[in-house]
Amino acid sequence: MSKLYSGAEIVFKCLEDQDVEFIFGYPGGAVLPIYDELKNHSSIKHILVRHEQGAGHAAEGYARSSGKPGVVLVTSGPGATNVVTALTDAYMDSVPLVCISGQVPTHLIGTDAFQECDTTGITRPCTKHNWLVKDIKELSKTLHEAFRVATTGRPGPVLVDIPKDIQFAKIKYMKPKKEKKSNGKLHSNFSQEEINELVDLIAKAKKPVVYTGGGVINSGPEASESLREFVRMIGFPITSTLQGLGAFPGDDNQFIGMLGMHGTYEANNAMHDCDLLINIGARFDDRITGKIDEFSPKSKKVHIDIDPSSINKIIKVDLAIVGDVNEVLKAAVKTISQKKNGFKNSNKQNVSKWWEKIEKWREKDSLGFINSKESIKPQHAVQRLYELTKNQDTFITTEVGQHQMWAAQHYKFNKPNRWMTSGGLGTMGYGLPAAVGVQIAHPDKLVIDIAGEASVLMTMQEMSTAVQYNLPIKIFVLNNQYMGMVRQWQELLHEKNYSESYSEALPDFVKLAEAYGCKGIKADNPDELDLKIKEMLDHKGPVIFDCRVDPNENCFPMIPSGKPHNQMILGPNDKEDNKITGKGKALV
Amino acid sequence: MSNPKSAYNIPTKKSKSGTHIIVVWVDNEAGVLARVVGLFSGRGYNIESLAVAEVDATKNISRITIVTTGTPQVIDQIKLQLKKLVPVHKVADFKREDKNVIFKEMALLKVVGNRSKIDKCLKACKTFNPVILDKTKKSVVIQITALRREIDKMNKKLKSNGLVSTSRTGAIAMTRGSEIFK
Numbered sequence: 006m007s008k009l010y011s012g013a014e015i016v017f018k019c020l021e022d023q024d025v026e027f028i029f030g031y032p033g034g035a036v037l038p039i040y041d042e043l044k045n046h047s048s049i050k051h052i053l054v055r056h057e058q059g060a061g062h063a064a065e066g067y068a069r070s071s072g073k074p075g076v077v078l079v080t081s082g083p084g085a086t087n088v089v090t091a092l093t094d095a096y097m098d099s100v101p102l103v104c105i106s107g108q109v110p111t112h113l114i115g116t117d118a119f120q121e122c123d124t125t126g127i128t129r130p131c132t133k134h135n136w137l138v139k140d141i142k143e144l145s146k147t148l149h150e151a152f153r154v155a156t157t158g159r160p161g162p163v164l165v166d167i168p169k170d171i172q173f174a175k176i177k178y179m180k181p182k183k184e185k186k187s188n189g190k191l192h193s194n195f196s197q198e199e200i201n202e203l204v205d206l207i208a209k210a211k212k213p214v215v216y217t218g219g220g221v222i223n224s225g226p227e228a229s230e231s232l233r234e235f236v237r238m239i240g241f242p243i244t245s246t247l248q249g250l251g252a253f254p255g256d257d258n259q260f261i262g263m264l265g266m267h268g269t270y271e272a273n274n275a276m277h278d279c280d281l282l283i284n285i286g287a288r289f290d291d292r293i294t295g296k297i298d299e300f301s302p303k304s305k306k307v308h309i310d311i312d313p314s315s316i317n318k319i320i321k322v323d324l325a326i327v328g329d330v331n332e333v334l335k336a337a338v339k340t341i342s343q344k345k346n347g348f349k350n351s352n353k354q355n356v357s358k359w360w361e362k363i364e365k366w367r368e369k370d371s372l373g374f375i376n377s378k379e380s381i382k383p384q385h386a387v388q389r390l391y392e393l394t395k396n397q398d399t400f401i402t403t404e405v406g407q408h409q410m411w412a413a414q415h416y417k418f419n420k421p422n423r424w425m426t427s428g429g430l431g432t433m434g435y436g437l438p439a440a441v442g443v444q445i446a447h448p449d450k451l452v453i454d455i456a457g458e459a460s461v462l463m464t465m466q467e468m469s470t471a472v473q474y475n476l477p478i479k480i481f482v483l484n485n486q487y488m489g490m491v492r493q494w495q496e497l498l499h500e501k502n503y504s505e506s507y508s509e510a511l512p513d514f515v516k517l518a519e520a521y522g523c524k525g526i527k528a529d530n531p532d533e534l535d536l537k538i539k540e541m542l543d544h545k546g547p548v549i550f551d552c553r554v555d556p557n558e559n560c561f562p563m564i565p566s567g568k569p570h571n572q573m574i575l576g577p578n579d580k581e582d583n584k585i586t587g588k589g590k591a592l593v
Numbered sequence: 594m595s596n597p598k599s600a601y602n603i604p605t606k607k608s609k610s611g612t613h614i615i616v617v618w619v620d621n622e623a624g625v626l627a628r629v630v631g632l633f634s635g636r637g638y639n640i641e642s643l644a645v646a647e648v649d650a651t652k653n654i655s656r657i658t659i660v661t662t663g664t665p666q667v668i669d670q671i672k673l674q675l676k677k678l679v680p681v682h683k684v685a686d687f688k689r690e691d692k693n694v695i696f697k698e699m700a701l702l703k704v705v706g707n708r709s710k711i712d713k714c715l716k717a718c719k720t721f722n723p724v725i726l727d728k729t730k731k732s733v734v735i736q737i738t739a740l741r742r743e744i745d746k747m748n749k750k751l752k753s754n755g756l757v758s759t760s761r762t763g764a765i766a767m768t769r770g771s772e773i774f775k
Contacts (some may be wrong), residue, residue: 125624126624126627129624129627129628129631130631130635133677133679134678134679137623137624139623154679312677313673313676314670314673314674314676314677316673317666317669318666318670318673321666
């Protein structure tokens with residue numbers, strides 16, 4: 006007869022069989038049996054965070070940078086509700102997370118017991134699926150299923166709620182079943198006809214653009230390789246969403262920058278004027294499309310996505326290919342290579358005029374800014390950070406706001422999984438705990454959180470985690486003493502009524518760093534910036550870098566409210582823009 | 594509504610809405626109805642009526658029939674989003690006007706009144722397969738099966754003849770002929 010295991014032991018046996026190495030969690034009454042069992046499983050390391058939201062974001066950072074699912078362990082009630090923000094964030098950005106939450110014993114469910122909440126009810130809209138395990142017999146099956154759901158198809162978070170009495174109950178353990186075809190939830194059944202149609206469209210296109218997104222990253226590092234091969238073969242310009250950065254090298258000439266609300270002039274104009282739009286693993290988010298009625302009006306649109314519900318959700322497309330990005334791209338590359346008579350070359354001829362136009366747009370230098378000798382410009386700070394770190398394999402996380410957009414615009418990524426940011430949900434406070442998770446996955450790599458002073462204070466407590474596990478994360482705070490993006494919108498859209506967006510009573514970040522037991526560095530002069538950044542990079546432990554930047558800087562270019570791609574506001578360098586700032590304000 | 598200060602897109606074109614009947618086969622497990630209904634409310638879809646019951650006790654399959662209205666794009670999204678739910682097996686979509694599909698609703702009508710009023714009601718119900726489920730000297734409970742608008746009509750019409758209480762189900766649907774939806 007096989008051995009009987011307690012529910013808590015089964016949790017760990019499942020985690021071991023799923024090759025889990027790290028759990029991000031916080032103990033509490035309803036998960037004590039699981040925490041009690043932790044000591045018996047040396048292959049699994051628990052990372053103690055300081056708030057459950059931090060556990061969720063750290064697991065996201067871990068998952069995005071490693072490609073493996075992140076595992077979160079929290080207690081019932083407040084433990085579960087605190088993790089909701091991170092689950093929603095992971096759901097919006099398709100990050101695979103498995104969250105295990107404790108629950109009050111089954112006989113107390115529904116009695117308003119201490120630290121009870123309807124966890125599966127609360128997390129139902131922010132997970133791919135969730136389970137309340139009411140029977141010990143279901144436990145191992147459910148946990149294996151949870152990993153399968155989180156990691157297959159379009160990835161996302163799942164939650165397994167385990168009542169305390171189930172953690173104590175005993176039963177036999179069941180190994181995960183070998184890959185079984187799942188209930189129609191995997192969608193990689195595109196046809197060769199669709200690929201042929203795509204290749205035909207590519208061959209005919211005169212003004213094409215490739216628009217890639219986080220789906221390429223989620224499809225694995227191989228997908229980025231396939232994308233590079235595909236795009237170099239067809240010679241088309243390529244733009245990327247915020248989440249897709251790094252799939253194609255940011256310093257490559259074919260890359261025309263990020264698109265969307267704060268995208269480059271050339272990328273957005275190319276989107277507007279193109280005759281063929283190939284969307285690879287992106288979802289036509291509203292920060293990308295601008296005004297939908299005038300979105301890329303002259304183009305044939307192709308959409309490659311693993312999630313059928315993304316197709317035609319926002320933008321109607323002419324050709325939809327439902328499948329894993331890597332497989333679709335490999336099939337496309339194969340088909341193009343098989344075509345005779347140097348199709349590739351003739352096609353490059355076709356698009357040479359288009360490239361000339363793009364180069365004209367490029368000359369606008371829409372990411373340009375007026376640098377200063379007196380104060381540090383935030384864009385300059387990001388550029389210097391990039392220049393001083395580009396020679397090593399660097400992982401960047403961000404919070405949410407102006408600094409996030411400047412990081413996306415001025416930091417160039419050459420590899421996938423190096424850029425972790427909260428795009429869909431836009432969660433301030435994401436970057437610091439995410440950096441913790443990234444550093445856990447890559448202990449020897451440089452991990453920097455490009456932060457804003459307002460965002461970083463939302464999850465500042467996780468510095469304690471970084472110090473505890475000796476994680477040398479660098480928190481590079483672009484401190485402009487404002488919730489910068491809020492201030493920018495108030496300046497442009499609300500008659501400069503800076504309602505509540507000034508960061509009053511900020512802490513002294515250097516002293517704060519010292520209080521946490523790490524290093525604090527402050528820079529407020531452009532002359533000392535490089536030296537201070539080097540000091541940060543040379544320091545072996547965690548650092549909070551207080552980079553005092555110009556508080557009045559705005560993030561440009563910007564597509565204003567309800568405008569199509571070709572009506573952007575450019576930065577102060579642009580003369581035409583100065584005309585817009587007078588009368589055009591009414592348009593904004 | 595146009596709000597010039599919003600950065601969200603405000604659509605200017607609107608396509609026509611239609612009424613559809615969505616049939617969903619799901620695992621009959623705890624919370625499955627909440628998942629389906631929550632998807633509708635969470636994404637702002639409309640539910641006009643809902644009928645749900647287990648139809649296969651050995652396989653634990655329930656059949657949910659939802660009447661909804663939406664533009665073709667919204668109806669497509671409803672189907673695709675439903676298919677993404679883990680306990681959902683298959684999703685069928687029928688247009689309200691589809692002649693190859695039978696739609697039925699059931700209603701229980703309680704009429705209180707004298708003989709002649711009750712007789713009038715029974716007569717009015719004649720075309721809707723009336724069944725008398727309960728009868729006393731002053732009252733009757735009638736079961737009818739009909740289309741929704743027919744029940745709507747009866748509901749109005751019988752008010753003056755002593756209809757005091759109506760209980761009705763949501764619509765259920767089935768295709769005509771030997772074909773079944775796969």
